[in-house]
Amino acid sequence: MSGKARIAHLAGPVEYGPAMHPDTNWEDDVALRRLQAYRTWMESRSIGDPELIGYCGDWVPKHIPVILDRWMTLPQPPTAVFCANDALALALMTEALQRGLRVPEDLSLVGVDNSTEAYDAVVPLTTIEVPVEAIGREAVRVLLNLLHGAPLEECQSVVAGSMIVLQESTGPVAAAGPSK
Numbered sequence: 001m002s003g004k005a006r007i008a009h010l011a012g013p014v015e016y017g018p019a020m021h022p023d024t025n026w027e028d029d030v031a032l033r034r035l036q037a038y039r040t041w042m043e044s045r046s047i048g049d050p051e052l053i054g055y056c057g058d059w060v061p062k063h064i065p066v067i068l069d070r071w072m073t074l075p076q077p078p079t080a081v082f083c084a085n086d087a088l089a090l091a092l093m094t095e096a097l098q099r100g101l102r103v104p105e106d107l108s109l110v111g112v113d114n115s116t117e118a119y120d121a122v123v124p125l126t127t128i129e130v131p132v133e134a135i136g137r138e139a140v141r142v143l144l145n146l147l148h149g150a151p152l153e154e155c156q157s158v159v160a161g162s163m164i165v166l167q168e169s170t171g172p173v174a175a176a177g178p179s180k
Contacts, residue, residue: 008078061091086111104171124167
């Protein structure tokens with residue numbers, strides 16, 4: 001696949017989408033925030049396309065074949081996919097490889113979680129490391145302070161942000177922008 005970058009998003013449980021069964025319609029705050037961040041980033045660069053969002057319906061990758069079918073029949077299929085977590089990214093990678101797509105040459109993939117499985121994949125997965133342990137420690141510290149009577153304004157906290165762990169599932173960056 002050549003041309004400009006077309007970045008899709010494989011969403012977790014956020015809302016009803018074309019590949020979902022109506023019984024799986026529920027929302028998850030983490031998945032929703034990741035989808036909103038994707039949309040904001042894409043729209044701020046005038047490259048947003050609602051056709052590039054795949055709704056899995058939950059954190060289980062059962063709808064990936066249908067979503068990939070839809071994406072690959074678009075006039076301009078995605079060249080990269082930001083997945084809401086590593087499990088979805090790894091399932092998408094498996095499906096893409098089974099169909100003869102090359103990762104990252106045809107489809108670059110990025111997950112979120114920095115799971116052990118990301119390193120052990122056929123093509124090691126580029127992933128976003130979320131400092132879950134630090135967040136948990138800070139949440140417990142804040143909760144204990146609140147339980148001991150500290151005022152709410154003294155219990156606010158900031159935890160260092162996420163970082164990208166570059167591996168082999170992402171190729172060179174192509175210029176992103178409106179197609180000509």
